[in-house]
Amino acid sequence: MFGKNDMNAAKYGSIILITFVLIAGLAIPLSPSPQSWLEFPIIPGLEEKARNILYHVPVAWTTVVAFLVGTFYGFRYLKTKNFDDDIKSVSAAGLGFMFCLLATITGAIWAKFSWGSFWNWDPRETSIFVLLLIYGAYFALRSALETEEKRATLSAVYSIIAGITVPFFVFVMPRIMSGLHPGAKGDPDGAGPVVQFKMSPNMLVIFLLGLLGFTLFFIWLFNLRVRLARLEYQRSAHHS
Amino acid sequence: MSVTAIFALVRKDIHSELRTRYALNALVMFVVVAVATILFALRSDQPTSSVLAGLYWVVVFFTAMSGLSRTFVSEEERGTTMTLQLVATPSTVYFAKLIFNTALTFSLTIAVTALYMAVFSSTFVIQTMSTFLGTVILGSLGFASASTIIAAIVAKANTRATLYPVLSFPVLVVLLMTVMSATTKALDGEPFASALGDFQILIGYFLAMTAGSYLLFEYVWKE
C-alpha cells in the first residue's frame, strides 16, 4: 500500500505535528489585539476554551475519516470478496472507535467549561454519541457471526446502512434543532455544518497542522493495524 | 420481480401471522406492559407534550424491536428460507417484507395512539391531526425501511434477540428525533407548515434507507 519511506514520513510527521500543536495550542497566550505571530486573539465567548478547537475538531474529523475509510473498504469487499478489504475495513473501524471516544471525551470537557455541564444532548453531541453506538453495534455484529465470509459481508452492509444515516444527522439535524454547538439553529453567526471560526491566521495554521497531524497519525496507525491483522490472518490459516 | 409475486408473499405473511399470532401477541402484550409501566412511573403527574411525544415513540420503538425481526428470523428458524429462495427473487422478498413491516408498524402506532388517548386523556390531545397523521405514516415507513434490512442481517447471526435493538437504534436515531419533534408540534397545535422541515427529513430518510436497503439486500439474503 504505502512504502516504508512514506510510512516513516507519516509516523514522524504525525508525532512532530501533534506535539507541536499540543504545545503551541496550550502555550501561546491570548491577547486582545494580537500583534506578533505568537499571540492568539480572544474570541468573544470562548477565550481560553478556544484552544480546544485545536484538539477536539481534528480528533472528531479523524473519526469521521476513519468511518468513511472503513465503509469504503467494506463496500469494496462486497464487490471483490477479497478478505484483505475486510481486514482494512475492520482496522479502520477499530481506529475510528478509538478516535470517537477521544472526540466524545474532548467534547465533554469543552462542554463542561463552555456551557456548564458535560453532556447536553445538543445535535453535535448526539451525533458523536450515535457514531459511538454505530461502532459498538458494528463490533457486536461481527462477534455474533461465525463464518468469515458472513462476518465480512454483513458488517460491510451494516456500515453502509449506518453510513447512509450519517449525512442526515451531521447536516440536517443541526438546522432543524437548535443546539449549543456553533453552527446550530440558534447561532447568530448562521447555521451550517462547517463553522467559520473567527480564527486569526496563526491559529488557522496551527489548526490545519493539527488536522494534518492527526490524519497522518491515523494513516500510520491504520497501516500498522492492517499489517498486523494480515499477519494474524495468515497465521490462523496455517493452523486450520 | 412482479407485483403479484410481492403481494402473494405479503398475503402469505399476513395469513401466517393471523394463524400463529406469534408477533401480534407479543406486540400487544408489550404495548400494554410498557404503557402500564409508564403510568405507574408518572402516577398523577401530567407530562408535557414533548415528554408525551417522546414516550409515545419510545413505546413504539421498543415494541417494534420485540416484533419486527420476526419476518426474517421465523423463516430462518423454521428452515423455510431455502424454500423462499427457490420461489422468489431477492427483490420480491425485500419488498414483501418491507410492506408487511410497514403495515405492522402502522398498526402498532394506531394501537398506541388509541391507548394513549384513553390513558392520558387530558394531556395527549392531538390538536393538529394532519401533522400527527403525516408523522405516523412517514414514521412507520421510515421505521420499517430501516428495520427490515437490519432484521435480515440479524437473522443470519447468533444472538438475534439482543442484537436487533443494538443494531437498529443508532440507525433509527435520526428518525426517532424527527418524529418526536413533529409529534410534539402536533400535540401543541402548531400549524402543519411548521412540521414541513421534519417531513422533509422523514421522506428523505425513507427514500435513502429504502434505496440503500434494496441495493444491499441481495448481499444479505443470498449466501
Place this chain on the structure above:
Amino acid sequence: MNLISLTSTGVSKEFNRRSIFRDISFSLKGGESLAITGRNGSGKSTLVKIICGLLSPTRGSVAYKVENRNIDVDAVKDYIGLVSPYLQMYDEFTGLENLEVLSRIRADRDVSREWIAETLTTVGLWERRNDFVRTYSSGMKQRLKYAFAMLHRPDVLVLDEPTANLDYEGIAMVEKCADRQRSTGVLIVATNDHEEATWCAQRVVLGDHTL
C-alpha cells in the same frame, strides 16, 4: 420440457478458509443424470446448493443454458426442483395451501388446481391435503417436498437424500419420479446410499479434502 444444459466448471468451496471440495466439473443435458456421493460431511449438500444457485462457489461457476440462451443465476430456480432436508414447508398451512401459496409467489404458469391435485395424488398426500403440515409425519413432509419440487415441471430435479424418512411406498414413488425425470430432463441425486447412486449415469465423488 426445455432444452436445458448445465455445466459446472472448476467449482470449489471454502468456509473459513477450510476447503470443502475443489475443482468439481461436470456437464449435463436433458436425459442425463448425475449422482453426487461421499461420506457424511463431504459437502454433498453444499454442492447441491451451489448447483441450485442458492450459494456462490468460492471459485469456478455453474452455467445454465436453456435452448442455447444463457440463464442468469437468479432465474435458474424456475427450472429447478429441489428436495432437501434443509428445505421445509410452512407448518401453519395445510399441504394444499403450501403448494398454492408457493406456486402463486413463484408466479407459475400452467399450474392449475387440477394439476396440484394430480401432483398431491402422485406423492400420496391427497387424503391429507387439508391437514396442517404441523400434523404431518416426517415421511409425509418428505412427500410434500416432492410435490413442491415437481409442481412447476422442472427441467432439472435435484434430490438431496431422496428417500429420507420414506416408507416402502414412498421409495417406490421416488423411483418412479426419478425414472420419469431421467427420460425427459436432468436428474441429480446426492446420497450416501449405493443403491440410489445407481439411478444415475454419471458420478461425482466428494472425498477427503486433506490436500
